[in-house]
Amino acid sequence: xxxxxxxxxxxxxxxxxxxxxxxxxxxxxxxxxxxxxxxxxxxxxxxxxxxxxxxxxxxxxxxxxxxxxxxxxxxxxxxxxxxxxxxxxxxxxxxxxxxxxxxxxxxxxxxxxxxxxxxxxxxxxxxxxxxxxxxxxxxxxxxxxxxxxxxxxxxxxxxxxxxxxxxxxxxxxxxxxxxxxxxxxxxxxxxxxxxxxxx
Amino acid sequence: xxxxxxxxxxxxxxxxxxxxxxxxxxxxxxxxxxxxxxxxxxxxxxxxxxxxxxxxxxxxxxxxxxxxxxxxxxxxxxxxxxxxxxxxxxxxxxxxxxxxxxxxxxxxxxxxxxxxxxxxxxxxxxxxxxxxxxxxxxxxxxxxxxxxxxxxxxxxxxxxxxxxxxxxxxxxxxxxxxxxxxxxxxxxxxxxxxxxxxx
DNA sequence: GTCTATAGGTGGATAGAC
DNA sequence: GTCTATCCACCTATAGAC
Numbered sequence: 001x002x003x004x005x006x007x008x009x010x011x012x013x014x015x016x017x018x019x020x021x022x023x024x025x026x027x028x029x030x031x032x033x034x035x036x037x038x039x040x041x042x043x044x045x046x047x048x049x050x051x052x053x054x055x056x057x058x059x060x061x062x063x064x065x066x067x068x069x070x071x072x073x074x075x076x077x078x079x080x081x082x083x084x085x086x087x088x089x090x091x092x093x094x095x096x097x098x099x100x101x102x103x104x105x106x107x108x109x110x111x112x113x114x115x116x117x118x119x120x121x122x123x124x125x126x127x128x129x130x131x132x133x134x135x136x137x138x139x140x141x142x143x144x145x146x147x148x149x150x151x152x153x154x155x156x157x158x159x160x161x162x163x164x165x166x167x168x169x170x171x172x173x174x175x176x177x178x179x180x181x182x183x184x185x186x187x188x189x190x191x192x193x194x195x196x197x198x199x
Numbered sequence: 200x201x202x203x204x205x206x207x208x209x210x211x212x213x214x215x216x217x218x219x220x221x222x223x224x225x226x227x228x229x230x231x232x233x234x235x236x237x238x239x240x241x242x243x244x245x246x247x248x249x250x251x252x253x254x255x256x257x258x259x260x261x262x263x264x265x266x267x268x269x270x271x272x273x274x275x276x277x278x279x280x281x282x283x284x285x286x287x288x289x290x291x292x293x294x295x296x297x298x299x300x301x302x303x304x305x306x307x308x309x310x311x312x313x314x315x316x317x318x319x320x321x322x323x324x325x326x327x328x329x330x331x332x333x334x335x336x337x338x339x340x341x342x343x344x345x346x347x348x349x350x351x352x353x354x355x356x357x358x359x360x361x362x363x364x365x366x367x368x369x370x371x372x373x374x375x376x377x378x379x380x381x382x383x384x385x386x387x388x389x390x391x392x393x394x395x396x397x398x
Numbered sequence: 399g400t401c402t403a404t405a406g407g408t409g410g411a412t413a414g415a416c
Numbered sequence: 417g418t419c420t421a422t423c424c425a426c427c428t429a430t431a432g433a434c
Contacts, residue, residue, distance in 0.1 A: 003399080018300045022220045024427060036429095037400045046428065091298070098361040099290070099298035101217040110362070117362045141378055148359060148368045149375030153348060156355030160347060162297040163309070163316045169347045176348030179340055180376075183383035202417080223409055235411095236418045245410065 003034045004042045010034075011053035012060075016093040019100045020050050020109070051109060057093045058116040065123040074131035075181070081127075082150060082178060088161035088170035095155045121147050138186050153177045202233045203241045209233075210252035211259075215292040218299045219249050219308070250308060256292045257315040264322040273330035278377060280326075281349060287360035287369035294354045320346050337385050352376045 001009070010032035014023040025046055029039055043049035067081040094116050103109045124147035131137040153173050160169035200208070209231035213222040224245050228238060242248035266280040293315050302308045323346035330336040352372050359368035 019220075019298065021218075022300050025429080026427075035400055036402080039400095040429070041399055044429090095355075095358045095362070096298055098358050099218065099295055101221050104361055110364070113362045114364070117359060117368075121368075138382055141382065142375065145371045145375040145378065147375075148356070148371035149352060149373075149379070152353075152355030152359055152368075152372035153351045154355060155358040156294075156351030156353060157347070159294045159297050159354040159358075160316060160351055162303055163294070163312045165309070165313070169316075169320075169351075172344045172347035173351035174348075176341065176344040176346075177379075179344065180348070180379040180383055183337055183340065184379055224411080225409075234418060235420080238418095239411070240417055243411090 003038045006032050007034055007039060007042060007049060008052045008056055011049050012056045015050065015053050016057065016090065016096065019096060021100055021102045054097065054109060054112045058112045061094050061116060062119055065120050068123040068127040073136065074127050074134050075136040078127050078131060079178060082174050088158060088167035091158040091162060092155060120151060124150055135186055138184050141184060150177060202237045205231050206233055206238060206241060206248060207251045207255055210248050211255045214249065214252050215256065215295065218295060220299050220301045253296065253308060253311045257311045260293050260315060261318055264319050267322040267326040272335065273326050273333050274335040277326050277330060281373050281377060287357060287366035288364065290357040290361060291354060319350060323349055334385055337383050340383060349376060
């Protein structure tokens, strides 16, 4: 692997582990073994390197969302993506960046993060829309809205897991979301009009 | 206000705005107007000050959860707490800490965060249990699990909102969660036994 | 492209007088 | 309790030779 690639790889790891502000050029040099001169030859500033690393992390993350758009029934795909194995205590390598003041205040650094979430949201919303069409989800639920709910469950699950240093809350959070989705199957949607009449 | 109190107040604000790692003793001095000598007299290290500030932020947060335990029907209280006004773009002053490497790797600093979440979880679980008892929520839903789901929706909603620099995704996420809770009312829970028979 | 040397500024304190 | 002065390591580069 050439120096440039090695630097990006290393910075990606460190940004996942420690964030942007708390990762120094020295950390990157020491872990990668690349010298000072090379580093500043390829990336004039720390921010330039961070931008490349951020884009790499986003690219790492997006392929997994194809699970939402594969074969199988919409709900099966939704369940598969929601419940796919995730390192709860490590957190999300993209979502994490939103908590770094130097990233969130820098439109250029935040842009890849925003784009990634927009992309993931599209995937979720499409699958949820298909679930409604397939009669697996009540038609009065808003797929775009639910997409945000499910993304939030995952992002927030990481927060809970890290706080407790225990993946349990993360798994609880997503399992609970799945329970709710199942409870919202149209088969159970009897007498809604009756409930409304009581208001 | 005396220096000590002023320092804690200022550190609390800065930790909410910028986190722990990215807040320097100098920042605290400059914003608070307290001198170097006073600062190190009251708090020998930055970590000591951070711990006091963290505990203050936790204390700020917990009173609001009493909304989950007040008068009114359980679901009404759940909705009120879930939908209560929140500054989505500022994030959660407690949850934020889980993303700071220097906090998450320090058991002493992480402890107040863990305690706070445990406390909030108790409040959620109690209200959800009561909702089941009151017949507002299907009995086959697990309140402890759902409590984590709803906490995650809020914590994750902040992440989405900050990523897009728009409170919209936060509001979508929690509104979607409320939609699901309503879809999980027992009134709709007809023929559950039939569904199970099909497995 | 990579190396070593250098540099100004900040971080996180400590020392000691008042 | 508060003040000013001082300190060393580290951060984020820049310079210039090879």
